[in-house]
Amino acid sequence: MTAWKSILAATALALASSTAAFAARTDVVVGVVLEPPHLDPTAGAAAAIDEVVYANVFEGLTSIGPAGEVEPALAASWEISDDGKVYTFKLHEGVKFHDGSDLTAEDVKFSLDRARAEDSTNAQKGLFAQIDSVEAVDPTTVKVTLKQPQGSFLYNLGWGDAVIVAPESAEGNKEKPIGTGPFKFDNWAKGSSITIVKNPDYWGEAVALDKAEFRIIPDAAAAVPALLSGDVHAFPNMPAGDALPQIQSDSRFEVVIGATEGETVLATNNKKAPFDNLKVRQAIAHALDRDAIMAAGSSGLGTPIGSHFSPANEAYVDLTGTYPLDLDKAKALLKEAGYPDGFKATLKLPPPAYARDGGQVIASQLREIGIELEIIPVEWAQWLEQAFKGKDYDLTIVSHTEPNDIGIYARKDYYFNYDNPDFDKVIAELDVASDQAKRNELFKQAQEILAKDAVNGFLFQLPKVGVWDAKLEGMWENAPIQATDLTGVKWAD
Structure with missing residues (x-):
């Protein structure tokens, strides 16, 4: 009897530990089809770049939300002149880049001027064509004057191509991205995976995940077994192929067919x-x-x-x-x-x-x-x-x-x-x-x-064929922007 009690107690302890471990889970493995050519969204057209770093590692003055709406990001607020040509942005205070340097209005000026420069390598240079001048009024105030009113200006600033970078680190962002986001770049195993980790010094609301690995899995032949075995927890855009009905019938997973x-x-x-x-x-x-x-x-x-x-x-x-x-x-x-x-x-x-x-x-x-x-x-x-x-x-x-x-x-x-x-x-x-x-x-x-x-x-x-573990919360149903935003993702208790 004593032996059985000991076994039952050990089993209960193991189950409790397992449950606690699961409840405390703060890592996720996300499957992506394409490996980005580099990790600088301001210097490349490939959607695979934004799929990893947009909102996670880099931020703009504004951002595009899950319903395609414009939301404040690094800009806490803004005012627009009566003629629609002058935008005055007030930045959040206390924002730091991942290398510890402070975000200031000068960084915003640098980023926008760099994006619209004659020798710019920005793939969406046209987004900035209406900008006439950018002025750093004070450390947390930026004034942008347009050549003429532009109805889509705030929306344009929410693109990945418009994220804010620092002059000290801009040239190195392709291999070692340094942004202001809630995650920091950790490692890139070329041909295999890209890992980001929680930024403990993030200026805004902390994310629930401590680590996220973007694992590069280009086809259904590899993606389906990776999902079924639990090696990968989520595919925001899954190459399911003919296996989709099988996955849809498996209660372990949530399958959401959204729009892109x-x-x-x-x-x-x-x-x-x-x-x-x-x-x-x-x-x-x-x-x-x-x-x-x-x-x-x-x-x-x-x-x-x-x-x-x-x-x-x-x-x-x-x-x-x-x-x-x-x-x-x-x-x-x-x-x-x-x-x-x-x-x-x-x-x-x-x-x-x-x-x-x-x-x-x-x-x-x-x-x-x-x-x-x-x-x-x-x-x-x-x-x-x-x-x-x-x-x-x-x-x-x-x-x-x-x-x-x-x-x-x-x-x-x-x-x-x-x-x-x-x-x-x-x-x-x-x-x-x-x-x-x-x-x-x-x-x-x-x-x-x-x-x-x-x-x-x-x-x-x-279509956006999203497939993820049923216990994972916060994944986007639709893709109004080419991104895998993990800022609201967490495991259910």
Whole structure:
């Protein structure tokens, strides 16, 4: 009897210890599909950068919340002049960078001036184009004067590209990021994982997690067993593939199908023959079967789109019927364009399934109208160098996950090589409009112009397939910005 009592007591103690250990758990392993090229969100276009460091390591004057709303961040408050051109920001006091240096108005001035400089390497330099001057009024006050009113200015400051960095550490942020966020960079095991840890000196509300590891798992073949075994606790964007129904039926996990800002497009080099011919682009649009492409590239999830705009936005217009699936019409347009027998071109495909798998389907569909595509798989670093920076491509597939980014089509140096003065005029009006009804009308006009011009093959809005341990709280359902914000994540007691 005494022996049994001892065993039962030991068992109870072990269970209590196990329960206490679980209740006290403060680490999480997050699976991510792509490894970022570096960790400086102010010097790169890859969404994988923001997925790790946005809101966690780096902060801006404002931030984008889980519902897409603008929230205060490093700026405790702001005032806007009557003419809409002068923004005066009051910074939180006592904010320190992770190296122990104080955040001051001079750091804000440095960051904004650096982002908009002529030699800026910021991938979203256009966000800062309307800034005329930045003045550090005193250590906690910054005055930003715009060239003209800009309705989206506070929203723009919430992008990852607009985070605040210090001049002393800015150049080293690619490998060793130093921000002001609630987490600090700890380690990057290249090809494997990136680890961040709790910042004990954080100026704001402390996070619940002591450590978070972003483990790089590029495909479903590895992601599914990692999740089922407990090696990974959460996939904000899981490459579940055909295993999704199995995971959905497992009570250990929560599966949330949310929305992203990811307009997935067959990006087209509009100044390269034969794609500089509108009829060729229209022919391609008529040959695309979006449902089949989604079935292959996103497990049938997502929402078809006919222009570069999120269906979740109140200004969205369904333009999928602009060029309905019609192979005979597509062939006729190619003939009118001078290509009765079609032509050959290249299709560069980055790693995600929506590109690699969707690309195979698109190649098959375009073959039906005489367009023979040579498929060229590329890694993200190659894609960024060749397609995005070098404009060395015919066609490619990518999901543009930046928030509300229809204005990229007005950029003369952007990789689409698109140029339409009518579109530029609409975007120029949008930049200065602050009335939401007026902005929505302009957004609609912009969508219609892009659809009519068949600038790209507009495919579908990338779904956010979130899967995580059912005991994990605070993960975002939707992705209004390309981020894995862990600031509110914790394990349930």
